[in-house]
Amino acid sequence: MGEVVVITSGKGGVGKTTATANIGAALAGFGHKVVLVDADIGLRNLDVVLGLENRIVYHLVDVVRGRCRLRQALIKDKRYDNLFLLPAAQTEDKTAVSPEQMRELCAELQEEFEWVIVDSPAGIEQGFRNAVAGAQKAIVITTPEVAAVRDADRVIGLLAGEFDLRDPKLVLNRIRPRMVRYGDMMSIEDVIDILAIELLGVVPEDEQVVVATNRGEPVVQDPRSRSGEAFRNIARRMKGEAVPLMNLDREGGWVEKLRRLMGFK
Amino acid sequence: MKAEATELELSHGLAHLVDDHTILVRRTLRSGQRLCYNGNVVILGDVNPGAEVVAAGNVIVMGVLRGVVHAGANGNEEAVVLAFRLRPTQLRIAGHITRPPDDETTAPDQPEVARIRDGVVTIEAFPGWLPGR
Numbered sequence: 001m002g003e004v005v006v007i008t009s010g011k012g013g014v015g016k017t018t019a020t021a022n023i024g025a026a027l028a029g030f031g032h033k034v035v036l037v038d039a040d041i042g043l044r045n046l047d048v049v050l051g052l053e054n055r056i057v058y059h060l061v062d063v064v065r066g067r068c069r070l071r072q073a074l075i076k077d078k079r080y081d082n083l084f085l086l087p088a089a090q091t092e093d094k095t096a097v098s099p100e101q102m103r104e105l106c107a108e109l110q111e112e113f114e115w116v117i118v119d120s121p122a123g124i125e126q127g128f129r130n131a132v133a134g135a136q137k138a139i140v141i142t143t144p145e146v147a148a149v150r151d152a153d154r155v156i157g158l159l160a161g162e163f164d165l166r167d168p169k170l171v172l173n174r175i176r177p178r179m180v181r182y183g184d185m186m187s188i189e190d191v192i193d194i195l196a197i198e199l200l201g202v203v204p205e206d207e208q209v210v211v212a213t214n215r216g217e218p219v220v221q222d223p224r225s226r227s228g229e230a231f232r233n234i235a236r237r238m239k240g241e242a243v244p245l246m247n248l249d250r251e252g253g254w255v256e257k258l259r260r261l262m263g264f265k
Numbered sequence: 266m267k268a269e270a271t272e273l274e275l276s277h278g279l280a281h282l283v284d285d286h287t288i289l290v291r292r293t294l295r296s297g298q299r300l301c302y303n304g305n306v307v308i309l310g311d312v313n314p315g316a317e318v319v320a321a322g323n324v325i326v327m328g329v330l331r332g333v334v335h336a337g338a339n340g341n342e343e344a345v346v347l348a349f350r351l352r353p354t355q356l357r358i359a360g361h362i363t364r365p366p367d368d369e370t371t372a373p374d375q376p377e378v379a380r381i382r383d384g385v386v387t388i389e390a391f392p393g394w395l396p397g398r
Contacts, residue, residue, distance in 0.1 A: 146314075150296050153313050157295030194313055194331070196293060 002033075004106045004116040005238070006135035008159075010151030012122030014143045015173040015203075018213060019231070020119040021049045023139075025218035026235035027115050028083035035074065035084040035113045037106075039131035040121040041096055044088035050077060051216020052085055061089040064101045070108060079221065084113070094126045099133035106134025115238075124158060132159065138168040139200060144175050144186035149194055156197060169200035171234060176205045177248040201234035203227050204248055286322065294318065294332065303339075314354055323347070333357075342381050347391060351377040361386050 007020045017040075024036045038046040041061065047053045058073035063086070070086075077083035086109070089096065109116045120131035132138070138159050142152035152170075159165040172191055179185035188202055206227035212219040219228040220235075226246075233243045286304025294300060294308065296315030305322035316332035318324055321339045323346070330348035335357040337344025342359045352372055355364045356379055363379075363386045365372075376391040 150315050153296040154315065157298050161298075193329075194311075196311070 002110045002112075002114040002116055003137060004110055004118065004135045005137045005139060006039075006118040006120055006132050006165075007139045007141060008120035008128065008131060008155055009122065009141045009148070010124060010155040011142070011148045014141055014148050016122070016141055017045045017049055017119055018209060018219075019139075019141050019171060019173065019203075019234075020046060020117055022218045022220045022228070022231035023235050023238070024083060024115070024117050025050075025077075025080065026220045026232045027117075027238070028077070028080035029220065029232070030235060030239065031082070032114045032239075033082045033112070034080075034115045034117065035086060035109050037086045037109070037116060037118045038088035039102070039118050040127065041088045041130075042090065042093045043121065044090050046119050047075075047085060047087045048216065049213050050085060050218070052077065052087075053216075056087045059087045059089040060105070061092045061096045064097050064105060070105075079217075094121070094130065097130050099129050102130045102133040104134075124155065128155075132163050132165065135163075135165060138165045139171055140168045140195075140197070141171045141173055142191065142195075143173050144180070144188075144191055146186070149186070149191055153195055156195060168197055170195060170197050171200050172202045174205045175202055175248065181249075199245075200237055201230055202245060202248065203230040203234075293328065296332075312348075320344070336379075345378055345380040347376065347378045349376050350374070351379065351388065356386065358386055 007016050009016050020036055024034050028034045036046060038044050047056060052075050055075050058068040062068045063070050063073045074084045074086055106116055118131050118135060121127035140152050140155055142148045156168055159168050172188060176185055180187045192199060204226050206225060208222060208225045209219050209227050212222065219225050220231045222228045229246060233246060236243045288302055288304065288306055290300065290306065290308045293310035294312045294316035296313055299317040300306060301319045303321045306318055306320040307325045309327050311328040312318055312326055312330045312332040314331045319335045319338045321341065323344050324334050324336045326348040329350040329352060331352050331354065333355045334346050334353050336346045337359040340359050344358055346356060346358065355362065358379065358381055361381060373390065377388050378391045379386055379388045
């Protein structure tokens with residue numbers, strides 16, 4: 001019996017889909033049987049980020065409507081044999097599915113997969129309600145921006161109040177250590193101070209993500225990528241391993257190295 | 266308990282804080298959550314930005330108050346707002362509406378109390394000690 005985890009944020013563009021793809025790929029890389037569910041009906045993206053767009057025949061709404069069997073709609077990843085995608089429909093909208101149907105769907109997937117990871121749409125309306133309906137755990141993702149933190153806070157309140165998901169975990173995405181150091185960006189502490197939930201991981205800003213995403217490859221595959229390492233660490237923490245937060249100050253070019261050599265921190 | 270309240274009254278003139286209509290909220294109010302109560306409100310947690318507390322009486326926050334707060338919402342000018350850290354988006358008492366000055370980036374790291382004095386909302390440090398301690 002697997003676990004259903006929803007990845008949500010409230011605000012759009014903070015990295016839900018990228019995080020879903022990478023956490024899923026990382027878990028699959030560790031040998032787990034994983035399915036990613038794209039609950040963003042009408043604006044599907046997860047298939048593109050995974051580079052599986054051209055393989056879609058059936059989608060989530062087909063399954064729910066009984067137009068195909070669940071197994072027919074699942075797409076096997078190119079890289080990992082134990083990673084699957086249940087794509088969203090592009091030509092339907094959020095009202096095509098009900099929370100009750102999502103609950104049934106997640107329960108069915110849970111029978112077969114160790115991890116069912118649901119990529120939630122932005123917002124707090126029906127699409128979000130559908131995505132959250134079948135989940136037992138939630139990951140809230142945010143960036144160190146005031147608006148994103150505000151929306152994350154709203155979502156945490158909703159999760160606890162209406163959906164009984166009491167202990168969501170936080171992923172802080174796209175942090176720039178140097179800007180934090182100069183006081184130009186909210187720090188990890190600033191964000192935790194407001195949201196007051198357990199931190200699952202911190203992902204540094206990384207241009208490599210843009211490159212990898214556009215190519216349809218998860219960045220966790222790149223052993224040198226900092227953000228890939230961060231996502232692998234998040235996956236390990238989800239499995240229950242104790243992994244310390246990585247040292248974000250390790251980034252930087254020759255200026256930083258020189259600075260460290262000269263003893264400035 | 267009663268004795269302590271009396272001491273509070275003696276020392277800080279906050280006698281009206283003691284009242285029968287009071288609720289205790291044992292959680293943090295998050296963005297989008299609104300609490301309305303026809304009496305005093307005591308919050309054991311924070312009030313985050315985007316959250317709103319409206320009380321006919323006083324509001325006490327045993328944490329950081331970052332959201333919007335309205336004490337004495339029915340027009341009670343005696344109402345006060347007390348918080349461990351008072352950083353409201355907007356603070357209202359009865360018919361008075363205030364917000365923190367735009368250029369003020371730091372606030373003192375100590376409990377503060379807001380109340381109306383001579384028709385103006387004033388904020389002062391809350392001593393945080395009780396006599397006899």
